[in-house]
Amino acid sequence: MALIPATILTGFLGSGKTTLLKRVLAEAHGQKIAVIENEFGEENIDSEILVSDTTEQIIQMSNGCICCTIREDLRSTLQDLAEKKRKGELDFDRVVIETTGLADPGPVAQTFFMDDEVAESYLLDSILTLVDAKHAASQLNERQEARRQVGFADQIFISKTDLVASDEVDALMHRLKHMNPRAPQKAVHFGDVALSEVFDLRGFNLNAKLDIDPDFLKDEAPDHADHGHDHEHHDHTPGESCKHPSHQHAGGHHHHHDDDVKSFVFKSERAFDPAKLEDFLGAIVNIYGPRMLRYKGVLSMVGTDRKVIFQGVHQLMGSDLGPAWGPGEQRSSKMVFIGIELPKDILLQGLAQCLV
Structure with a gap:
């Protein structure tokens, strides 16, 4: 059925x-x-x-x-x-x-x-x-x-x-x-x-979501574009963007809300070491799982010519093999984490250490 x-x-x-x-x-x-x-x-x-x-x-x-x-x-x-x-x-x-x-x-x-x-x-x-x-x-x-x-x-x-x-x-x-x-x-x-x-x-739906949504994880704010993509990671904290002059609307309604629910993005063009990544994510989910609301990503992994798609809710995490990387396509990893007061620096540094 x-x-x-x-x-x-x-x-x-x-x-x-x-x-x-x-x-x-x-x-x-x-x-x-x-x-x-x-x-x-x-x-x-x-x-x-x-x-x-x-x-x-x-x-x-x-x-x-x-x-x-x-x-x-x-x-x-x-x-x-x-x-x-x-x-x-x-x-x-x-x-x-x-x-x-x-x-x-x-x-x-x-x-x-x-x-x-x-x-x-x-x-x-x-x-x-x-x-x-x-x-x-x-x-x-x-x-x-x-x-x-x-x-x-x-x-x-x-x-x-x-x-x-x-x-x-x-x-x-x-x-x-x-x-x-x-x-x-x-x-x-x-x-x-x-x-x-x-x-x-x-x-x-692990496979379909990223295919039908080409904008998944596009940079959310244009004024970050000048940061360049050679960084291992790239993130938005509400404070940075909201104070940026281009975000002030007439009437100055954009007060700076530093909400405890935040998102940040990790990006890299270097591939992940699967064993290291699994250990690191396992440890993170173990400690911070209750505060991790949703997390998703498309990953470039050593040892497979297919995209690895992963996502999780709280302590539950799953991954799946997606479509193959295209012939001329730049292999890269992008992950987004949404959670409550997550230790962004620890996560970003830890992820960077799982790269080959």
Whole structure:
């Protein structure tokens, strides 16, 4: 049986997750979607679109979608759904997991890699984070959970931009870009977003992501271009770029936010020694895993003429052989790390020492 794609939907209360879900479920798109609500807040979607209010955990909806509220752990719910699908008791094409407003999406994502039964049935497609433009600044300032959700995202949707001045939206997008340079951002109106932008994004698909996204890890700020690429590494700390004069918008809204969720990039044209790299990354993940949100890279390794693609969430790391390096292509490695107060210098120096 083909793997069932799963999407994790995260974001603060009021950001429009429920609106987005209702739209996805109500739209006649010919797909049957199972929604798992890991949600104990006041807003949930039951009353309006569910057929009947029942104590049963899994409820079939009028348009054939399925909704269930988690009363036990996610793993058993996913296994239960997959088993019912195998037996023909339930018919659905994909799963959307809506997390509570303050949830850390990390453990939810890890479920898809750690549990063999879940991994045999499901393919984690992406983590979508909804950000409420009106309240984002205070939420990001006050709540680490909000910053973590941004760091985890494969795609960021910004809602309620119509309620905020455009320079504030620019400042927000700029800030989010520093926290997570690899997630595309899109302003959406009350969850009104095309399904093609919600599903099959392949954020966790090791091979495909880098092929379909040629801009993966392009330098995020043009004013860094003069640094030259002969450096072993190249990074952005929010402080450097934000203070740069070219970033001052009219109105000076670009205050310097030194968020604890930061990203940095390592680049080199020298190849990695596979054994050294594995030892180093293993040690780093062991120590800093809980603070490492997402990390990804395309690596040039000694001993293979193919690109090595790797990524991880917290302590879980995986790698895969990608396409071959082209005949005239410059072999190089690029990695991005997104995490909370990660020791950038230790990581960059350690990686440089793993080069041949």
